[in-house]
Amino acid sequence: MIINNERIIRIREVLEYRQEDLLLILDNIHDPHNASAILRSADAFGIDSSHFLYTQDEQLELSDGVSGHTLKWSNISTYDSTTELMKIMRTRKIPVVATVIGENAKSYEKRDWTLPAAIVFGNEQNGCSDEILKIADELITIPMLGFAQSLNVSVAAAIIFSEIRRQREKKGMYKKNWSKRKQEWLDYWIEREYASRLRRKLPKTPKL
Structure with a gap:
């Protein structure tokens, strides 16, 4: 058997804990190590999907090593238009919260x-773009008590994700749950594992 049952069970378990109403948007992040570190934290804390917005910089080459080899398990999409990205957020009725x-x-x-x-x-360097700030539904910050007025973006992400997990665990929101969409991703990941090991054509990625 190419993929053992324990592997399939583990993949399903990770998907069960993913929070479908929690998304990550990276607004013109240009350091691949920072982006990869954020993706690692997003995976660790059950963030559903990651959306890269590039209106100023070229797309990044992400580091699988820095991401803790979680890239292949990250649901990632990229955009070159803020308007295009926001249409998806509005369609899914998910508030945009800018840091x-x-x-x-x-x-x-x-x-x-x-x-x-x-x-x-x-x-x-510049934080969230003016475009994002104008259309954001909420603004949040990490209060600083020292001389430093900001944190590395990957550190800030981990701090906020940790608070999200704390609140959601308290409400029992990380209890195992399943959906048609998660089943599609499970089928895709398993099929991809088979295709990769048998050197076959990779399956089509499900919609985010």
Whole structure:
């Protein structure tokens, strides 16, 4: 048998914990190590899918090593238009929550993360783009107590994801759940494993 039952059970278990109403948006992140580290945290905390927006920079070459070899299990899509990306968020009725630096935003700890969210992290120099800030439904920040006014974007993501998990675990939202969409991803991942090992054509990726 090319894929043993334990492997299939593990793949299904990971999918069961994925939170379908939690999405990640990376707004013109240009450091591949930061992007890969964020994807690793997203996988660890059950973020459903990751959406890369490139309106300023070219697409990145992500590092599978930095991501803890989670790239192949990450549901990733890329966009070169903010409008195109926002159409998807509006269709799925998921609020856009942009991370910013400053006192005019809500502390990430005060946000109710049991509610749906598409969390946006901006690039390392300029933060979220003006386009994103104009259309964001909410702004959140990580309050700083020292001389530093910001954190590395991958560190900030891990902190916020940890709070999301804390709130959702308290509400029992990580209990095993299944859906037609998750079944499609399970079928895809298993078929891809077979195709890769038998050197066959890879299956078509399911819709995000």
